Amino acid sequence: MARRAWGEAVQNREEQFELKRQAVLRTAAVMIRKRGFERLSLGDIADELQVSKPTVYYYFRNKEEILREILQLAVDQFLDATDHPEDFPDLPQLSGAARLERFLRRCVRILGEEIGSCLLSTPREVLDEDTRRQFEEKGHPIDELVEGIIRDGARDGSLKPCDVPATYLMIVGSLRFIPTLHFDQQYSTALLADSLVNLLMIGLRTPTGNKS
């Protein structure tokens, strides 16, 4: 590492650049959560940050790039095994059920953060052709991860057999309102995670409820 004048006290250009970039992403993420993807306008981001519109363009090529990077950040965080390893799901030694529960808890946690709140909420129709393909060619790593988990769970007997793609999308859907519940209705992520795990892993019906 090169020594720096003033040590760590003063940010250098690259650091400032990166911080400003992140400020844009954070602001955009908050507005997406609050008003939805299509309602996001570059002008509003600029206003919120108190800079001009072209300034945003200094840091990002276009609106798409902002969206893409937010998604990428969220996905990267999800896939980063060193981030909150206690709910990192991609561990072969765990049963499918255990991994699925980790997936759910990890999602709830990340969806309760600013950038992360966009993790799953993005309608893919929003992205333009190229971006979408980029995400889908890789098969959206999370898709494959979870579908693998469900399959493994069926194989190892910890999960019931089910139609994998359909079940996967139902699970993803059930996460839709987590950001709303957390940010707008003040639910703690802990409570939300427990509720969700109960709902999806154990179901709602009581043994008695079976008969009716």
Place this chain on the structure above:
Amino acid sequence: MARRAWGEAVQNREEQFELKRQAVLRTAAVMIRKRGFERLSLGDIADELQVSKPTVYYYFRNKEEILREILQLAVDQFLDATDHPEDFPDLPQLSGAARLERFLRRCVRILGEEIGSCLLSTPREVLDEDTRRQFEEKGHPIDELVEGIIRDGARDGSLKPCDVPATYLMIVGSLRFIPTLHFDQQYSTALLADSLVNLLMIGLRTPTGNKS
């Protein structure tokens, strides 16, 4: 009923008017499903129907009216006890579990129809003040219905106790991709309904899976 020349073979003006109106609604609903609410443009609807933009305005006062009618149609269909009574959920004599299952099956069925596919996908921010209030003053009848069902189920012992608002939103979320699964991935509504009921009522974990 007055007899008509040509019997039923030829549509009269009112019928044609109504059919064209419905064609607009259907086209709009399909575009909403495919591209999202905000991406819906009157020009695109007109193009798709191969008419001019003002023609659409001949049948609807404005864009809002189209959205409102689609939503109203979907909600009305849902609430119409005579439509597919076998999955109508608002029957007090049934247990909460049975009613919840009916709710799920009914939603899946309706979300698999053209207009109905918009039943739950509408971000309420899309509607203007008046329309939104109109929907929310009634408390969005479906919200109240389902929250009531969950509460009743807990009371009658057929459903596990749970946080009602959070669970409700998770259930609604889980329906999010039903239209996609049905229309784009060709799932039958029967299969989807079964999968969903299994997932939400019985859960995914096997008894064995518990231990891990």
Place this chain on the structure above:
Amino acid sequence: MARRAWGEAVQNREEQFELKRQAVLRTAAVMIRKRGFERLSLGDIADELQVSKPTVYYYFRNKEEILREILQLAVDQFLDATDHPEDFPDLPQLSGAARLERFLRRCVRILGEEIGSCLLSTPREVLDEDTRRQFEEKGHPIDELVEGIIRDGARDGSLKPCDVPATYLMIVGSLRFIPTLHFDQQYSTALLADSLVNLLMIGLRTPTGNKS
């Protein structure tokens, strides 16, 4: 004259046609007075008459024709020597002053009638090229009449000498709000005519007022 079945009791086709035409013109004139020329919409006329828009087109080629005819009717009435001869101004045997007074009283009277209220209120910019030229080639008969009157008055010593075109337009301008005063503020045409004649013929200043 051909004898008619049913005598005069029943209107024949031509009479009905003409009556309906006049109803359109009257309705249009009222709306022009109330909302101004440019705000006049064929749809509103049709609504007011409780007929459809194309029906209006059955009686008039286009919007221009309606405007043109209203103006023509008003001008014709003004120029018709048999209509209220007591204020008909185009009588060579009268002094210029007398004729000018008649002009003012006649204008006030006509501007207090439904069709006539449009006599002078029409901004000529409203008419399209052709119509305007048609009106202006003839030099707008009223223009010429009044300018002649003012000139004659100067010659015969009954009116002060003045710049004729400018004075003419100031006089015409002073009539601008007569319809408003009559219809909206309930002034009688008699009072308005007296006020106007006093103002324009005698002026506002008192002999005393001269000194200040």
Place this chain on the structure above:
Amino acid sequence: MARRAWGEAVQNREEQFELKRQAVLRTAAVMIRKRGFERLSLGDIADELQVSKPTVYYYFRNKEEILREILQLAVDQFLDATDHPEDFPDLPQLSGAARLERFLRRCVRILGEEIGSCLLSTPREVLDEDTRRQFEEKGHPIDELVEGIIRDGARDGSLKPCDVPATYLMIVGSLRFIPTLHFDQQYSTALLADSLVNLLMIGLRTPTGNKS
């Protein structure tokens, strides 16, 4: 004052901004004079200025704002006692007659300027609710000023008694074609002012003319 590079020779940004804003207002005012208020289209303004439509929106929030500012500028100029004090009418020490004459001369002068030509020509229906109320709550200061003048003149004996509201509207009307006379027919404002004062203060009829 800070000194500027290049002195006064080169406009800085704020000056250019303000000049462009005024160019829009001036262009709009000219088009209003020539074609009337309702015919004013933002596209035409843009074309005339050889810029694009959104550019106009860079300088004004919307069409209303343009209209409002034109009116406000004209009214403000009229009410500014330091602007051409020789015809400023609101001076209590003057007789009503003197003040009325000043009012007329001031109007003629202002109506002969580009922006000022809209001073009295505005149909108030053009403005939206808020703007209109803003203008009318203050009672349209000019209305009140002139009505007060006429009343004062009657009281101090310099003006003949008359119906104030009617006379006021006739006076305002008589100003209607001043812009036309000045801009299209090349009348000097001096001549127009004299003609108008003669007409309204002294009247047209000669003493001789009385008898006829």
Place this chain on the structure above:
DNA sequence: AATGAATGAGCATTCATTCAT
């Protein structure tokens, strides 16, 4: 004689984006 249906042209407005500075 009258109308339902349809449309071309136009308008106010917004937004992502670019360019010169």
Place this chain on the structure above:
DNA sequence: AATGAATGAATGCTCATTCAT
């Protein structure tokens, strides 16, 4: 590094007008 200025493209909507019936 940042911004003022500018714009192309699109959007919702209105209106005069036409055509087939």
